[in-house]
Ligand SMILES: Cc1cc2nc3c(=O)[nH]c(=O)nc-3n(C[C@H](O)[C@H](O)[C@H](O)COP(=O)(O)OP(=O)(O)OC[C@H]3O[C@@H](n4cnc5c(N)ncnc54)[C@H](O)[C@@H]3O)c2cc1C
């Protein structure tokens with residue numbers, strides 16, 4: 001085993017913008033020496049100088065350019081509220097890019113990207129990364145959220161060939177959950193693609209596997225888990241995978257965040 | 271030379287450390303995972319993740335939960351087992367210039383003696399920490415470290431099977447009288463004491479109306495347990511002559527100083543590296559500058 005070179009950086013906030021009542025986009029100056037990142041990789045941000053909250057908070061990279069690092073932040077509690085309200089000029093400590101497995105480029109193939117809530121962030125980064133590389137396949141985004149508040153309009157629409165939305169309360173797009181919407185789109189022949197990528201709550205990913213698993217050649221998912229170290233050391237963020245009839249625990253932060261969805265042993269994970 | 275005198279070199283038995291600041295067993299894994307975040311070779315040492323004879327998969331379900339200035343964990347001693355540790359991890363740790371303290375635990379006596387024998391084959395290992403807080407099968411899941419008679423037999427066995435290796439006995443705070451357990455370890459031949467391991471706790475998911483952790487109980491660490499750890503170190507240090515390494519909730523240079531004042535000869539930092547990986551080195555630098563604070 002080689003020593004890990006992942007480290008932390010001081011990053012300055014350039015802008016912080018509310019894009020919906022509960023979500024914001026926080027843009028940092030890309031710290032000097034911050035390595036290039038792959039879709040599905042994340043950073044862990046120390047949102048406070050005190051011990052409240054104690055742990056760093058993990059955030060998927062929504063975009064990384066030569067100059068900027070952008071995060072999509074939903075206010076979910078104290079830590080995310082601190083991050084979302086960071087003003088321009090504020091400096092935060094963030095570690096990254098973290099994660100040892102990322103979303104593979106679909107090559108020339110078409111792909112469906114299903115995002116639940118802020119699972120949108122890695123999908124935006126995927127689309128931008130692949131398009132920048134000149135990938136030709138069509139990218140369909142299917143985004144699900146609780147309500148319109150969590151389904152901000154338009155800032156990412158140009159990144160995909162087509163965007164479909166679902167909200168649980170019907171306040172925007174399809175009324176119902178994102179998996180039901182995807183099933184309907186597939187049934188109606190409105191989208192068809194060999195590859196499925198997903199990111200969102202575990203329940204959503206599990207439902208995707210169970211209800212649409214046989215419709216795709218492959219399904220890769222970027223998982224979330226509560227994290228402490230973010231570098232594979234503490235073994236606190238594990239997901240159970242089936243590997244040759246056995247259950248093995250893999251670290252979401254370091255072996256993931258991206259896994260083959262069909263490998264996950266859902267019943268062992270709560 | 272003044273600077274030489276100020277150097278806070280620290281010893282346990284025959285094992286020497288360049289300074290008395292170490293990483294506690296667990297949070298930093300086998301150390302190397304943190305080599306980009308922490309200049310590990312500048313620390314007194316890294317206590318490696320506790321290993322058992324056979325690899326352990328660890329606990330199913332959620333393993334972490336943040337609490338008020340604390341962290342509950344139910345990792346369940348996931349580790350690669352002795353063979354991979356000694357074959358892969360230890361050589362890489364040594365190559366990186368890290369000073370390892372090898373942490374060992376066993377669920378039963380047979381595994382324990384085999385693990386000690388395996389360890390004794392590796393001449394690079396000159397200091398071992400016995401994690402006496404691991405649930406013991408023969409004690410119905412209770413930790414060896416809650417019974418002075420068991421501490422005595424476990425430490426004596428390690429003493430006889432690992433001659434020449436410095437032995438630290440790591441104690442659990444989940445006991446009535448930590449002083450008697452420290453004394454038992456010293457009497458059985460331990461060269462030092464580490465105190466404390468995590469404090470037992472639990473949490474409940476109110477939405478799901480069930481415990482957060484499958485095993486229900488979990489180990490609490492971080493700033494929330496500092497007062498518990500400090501008192502344990504204070505009492506243990508008064509009960510024994512061997513050095514005591516203090517651990518539990520250290521999250522600032524000042525916190526570390528409190529442990530030295532309470533009687534610790536060294537400190538271990540655990541949970542704090544998750545949010546402030548620079549802390550252990552800052553503590554070491556402060557000791558270098560100002561020397562060890564006197565015991566009160
Ligand atoms: C790899 C990864 C990528 C993520 N990407 C994004 C993203 O792009 N945008 C976004 O808005 N959110 C993202 N999240 C979720 C985000 O980390 C949590 O919403 C945030 O940590 C909540 O912190 P809080 O203090 O506001 O809430 P709390 O009140 O502390 O907790 C609210 C919820 O967040 C979860 N949580 C708390 N601490 C952590 C932690 N250390 N690690 C993981 N989950 C935690 C808790 O389980 C709880 O369900 C991601 C999580 C992971 C693991």
Ligand SMILES: Cc1cc2nc3c(=O)[nH]c(=O)nc-3n(C[C@H](O)[C@H](O)[C@H](O)COP(=O)(O)O)c2cc1C
Nearest residue numbers: 294295296320343401466467491492518519540541
């Ligand atoms: C995630 C995690 C894993 C741990 N694993 C071990 C372990 O394997 N062996 C051990 O002796 N202690 C283990 N500990 C306990 C720590 O070494 C330390 O004694 C305790 O956490 C108190 O110190 P702290 O508050 O600085 O973390 C672990 C702690 C945490 C948070």
Ligand code: FES
Nearest residue numbers: 228230235237253
């Ligand atoms: S958060 Fe520590 S191993 Fe993933």
